[in-house]
Amino acid sequence: MYEFTAPFQNPSGSPIRELFKYLGEPGMISFAGGYPASDLFDVDGLQQAAARAYQDPNCCLQYGPTDGLPRLKHELTNLMAHRGVPCALNEMLVTTGSQQGLDLLLRVLVSPGDVVLTEQPAYPATLQALKLQQARVVTVPVDAHGLDVDRLATLLASGTFARPKLLYTVPTFANPTGATITRERRIALLRLAVQYRFLIVEDDPYGDLRFSGDAVPSIISLAAEVEGSRDWVVHFASLSKIVAPGLRVGWTIAPAEITRRCVIAKQTVDLCSAPWTQAIAAEYLSDGALERHLPRITAMYGRKCEALCEALRSQFGDTLQFHRPEGGMFVWARIEGIDASALLQRAIDNKVMFVPGKAFFADRLDPASLRLSFAAPGIADIEEGAKRLRRAYDMAAADSV
Incomplete structure (x- = not known):
């Protein structure tokens, strides 16, 4: 019908x-x-942040810039700097959860039939988004140390598929495996991205949730060690797992020419993420509550x-x-x-x-x-x-x- x-x-x-x-x-x-544990939500801290945010009700209740409230972007750039990732404001886009960041990126980069690499097993919402985008998904196996980069190198050298547009990975405490890609593999992955000219899409919602072992730098932070590789990394992050998913606050860091196109794509999706919850998040971060x-x-x-x-x-x-x-x-x-x-x-x-x-x-x-x-x-x-x-x-x- x-x-x-x-x-x-x-x-x-x-x-x-x-x-x-x-x-x-x-x-x-x-x-x-x-789901994060609801009994671990910082209810008092968020209530206080909400009260401070609403002292400027027009900011909370009016439309906001598509790329995010300037106050929140300032706090997020400080947060990323603390994580070892310097970021220019025109490289950052605030999104309605990091899943929206993936959706926008696929809209501006992936056409039907384009090859996209994913780790396997992988986050189901990513597989669902790639299917709806009509991408050709090529999978790369993982082990206890995350993405098998040697296997990826073999696949890329085989010539059995067209040059991939991007590779999607959750490199730190992956969903679903919980595995973390080693520092050595991250460096090797960056070198492959430069060699074969594909984007590494680093989804990092869990990186702050380390409770044992030694921290491993994010892929985007390690790009400083591989010449030319920062141009081939897109980084997603979110407050959903570390503050509260109800805020729906995520952000994308990408080369400026990618970010600009994602901003235009977002204009057609929701105009802007909710200024009210962005303002609460900005207050929460600026107070040091996180x-x-x-x-x-x-x-x-x-x-x-x-x-x-x-x-x-x-x-x-x-x-x-x-x-x-x-x-x-x-x-x-x-x-x-x-x-x-x-x-x-x-x-x-x-x-x-x-x-x-x-x-x-x-x-x-x-x-x-x-x-x-x-x-x-x-x-x-x-x-x-x-x-x-x-x-x-x-x-x-x-x-x-």
Whole structure:
């Protein structure tokens, strides 16, 4: 009846958001969504920031510049400088969450059929965006140390596909694997980007959530060590995981000619991100509240990660294999002898949820894989959830006999 465009003739929604209908069930313990812990929100700090922001109600209630409120951009450039990333104002665009940054970048750079490289497994919303953009996705495997850059070099040298427009990666505490690309691999990746002239799209929502191990510099900060590579890096960041997702404040740092085009694309999408929440974010950052509050978040996430890993070992032994992350929000696992999708059905029956790994694959699915998020549930729920997951596994294993 309706003549939809090709990408929307038969679109599929987010496989993770499809699970949200179960969240309201009484007693459900969720390891599924990548939600930050709501009990760790700095409610008082944000209320105070909101009150200060609203002392200038016209700024909060009126339209704002498409590229972001100047006050917020100033605070974000200070934040990025603290992270070792000098940034000019014309290289920065404030977005409605970092996901909008990806959408705008794809709009201005990727045409149907263009080759885009992604790590695999990868963030499902990225795969969904690439599919709707009609890109040709070429996947690069990951291991415990993140993107396999040697494998990437082999793929690029093979000549089996056209020059890629970009490579998307979550290099620090990746979603879904929790893995972090080593410093050496980051340098090698920058050199490949210069050699083959593709953009590295560095999505960094979790970088501040380190609770163990030594920090690894961001890819964009390391670009200073590889001549010409800063021209080939786009960096996404966000306050969603470290302050509150309800603010919907993210930002993109990119070469000025890319940023200018993304600003024009954003004008047609929403004119500007909400000035009210931008003003709150600016006040929150200028007060130093983020630096004061972040240690509380990382300490608790470290405890939760430890609780989940210990509970999984206790309940499953070697049946469930996983790599323990040094930060972020996720544990990536493989379970022997059963399809994770079948396990999920039994898990929901037992009032516990996770995300089957197939949601994170563009090709060559791994049916035994699954993602568990330790951020939102409390420690008691984490321990109980692992017990329920074991019961679900026993039931699903019996089903398959």
